[in-house]
Amino acid sequence: MTMLVNEKYHVKINDWQDIFTMNNYTDSLDPTKEKLKRVINKYTLPTKGKCGLSNCGTAHNNGYIVETDTGKLTNVGHICGKNHFGVSFQTLEKNFNREYRDRQAKEKIASFKSNSNQYLEKVIATENTYGKISHIHKLQQFFTHASKGCPSSILEMIKLMVKNRNPTIYKTIKLSKKEYETLKTSGVKAPSRYKEIPIGTIDGLAFLYNENNLRVYAEDFKNPLDELLNLNISSLSSSQLDRWSKKIGEFDRTINQTHEIMIDSKIFLDRRNILKFRKLIPDDDTQFIYLIKILKDQFDIKN
Numbered sequence: 001m002t003m004l005v006n007e008k009y010h011v012k013i014n015d016w017q018d019i020f021t022m023n024n025y026t027d028s029l030d031p032t033k034e035k036l037k038r039v040i041n042k043y044t045l046p047t048k049g050k051c052g053l054s055n056c057g058t059a060h061n062n063g064y065i066v067e068t069d070t071g072k073l074t075n076v077g078h079i080c081g082k083n084h085f086g087v088s089f090q091t092l093e094k095n096f097n098r099e100y101r102d103r104q105a106k107e108k109i110a111s112f113k114s115n116s117n118q119y120l121e122k123v124i125a126t127e128n129t130y131g132k133i134s135h136i137h138k139l140q141q142f143f144t145h146a147s148k149g150c151p152s153s154i155l156e157m158i159k160l161m162v163k164n165r166n167p168t169i170y171k172t173i174k175l176s177k178k179e180y181e182t183l184k185t186s187g188v189k190a191p192s193r194y195k196e197i198p199i200g201t202i203d204g205l206a207f208l209y210n211e212n213n214l215r216v217y218a219e220d221f222k223n224p225l226d227e228l229l230n231l232n233i234s235s236l237s238s239s240q241l242d243r244w245s246k247k248i249g250e251f252d253r254t255i256n257q258t259h260e261i262m263i264d265s266k267i268f269l270d271r272r273n274i275l276k277f278r279k280l281i282p283d284d285d286t287q288f289i290y291l292i293k294i295l296k297d298q299f300d301i302k303n
């Protein structure tokens with residue numbers, strides 16, 4: 001197989017032998033006699049090796065492979081390159097690093113595109129267990145947005161629970177005469193004649209927490225994925241490549257997060273949990289009955 005000159009240097013350098021065995025490599029290049037042509041590769045190695053300039057030889061772990069006008073190759077660290085070749089090295093280093101980043105990003109994106117089914121399969125598995133994400137997202141909005149038709153008193157109670165991050169349902173009861181007297185004698189000024197006692201817990205309340213908004217699925221996975229699958233990688237600018245490379249790195253987290261939210265949705269929307277909502281507004285059963293009706297008619301949740 002014939003390789004283009006540039007491609008040949010795209011191979012990853014794994015150890016010092018990879019460097020020493022390069023064609024035209026010299027470990028004692030005289031920087032006063034040679035003119036720098038380009039930077040062709042870079043390395044980060046676990047063991048130290050000597051700088052390839054004849055007047056230096058400092059041991060280092062990270063550096064670049066450079067080529068001179070006469071076709072010789074050697075290795076130099078970032079600082080040596082700058083000290084001995086000046087601005088020309090800095091420009092070549094910058095160009096190389098940009099090109100290197102672009103190449104890595106392109107490889108990452110191409111590899112992702114050919115493996116994207118794995119991600120979609122995870123989503124399908126989640127939806128098969130917990131329902132369509134878009135549908136569950138609508139339910140999330142229903143329980144958090146006044147405009148979506150949730151009975152107002154119930155919505156207010158839920159909002160308060162979410163705000164306090166406390167899933168306990170309280171009931172207000174009157175203090176006994178003895179309790180009230182005890183409060184008074186203990187020095188409480190104008191004590192209340194009522195107290196709140198816990199009578200239950202709404203499970204899966206985290207489903208409604210702001211940081212668990214299922215919007216994240218469309219915004220950080222589904223929409224970018226659709227866009228990505230239709231992208232022509234070769235037409236992307238460096239900054240677009242950077243952006244996509246970063247986005248891909250976040251897909252896993254988004255899918256896992258979506259999965260966690262869907263687990264909470266199942267707990268929250270469980271029939272027995274929804275029935276507990278009746279206790280939230282004990283004086284107004286019509287709101288509860290209305291809630292059950294909407295859940296059935298609009299969301300196909302039967303209680």
Ligand SMILES: [Zn+2]
Nearest residue numbers: 051056057080
């Ligand atoms: Zn050096």
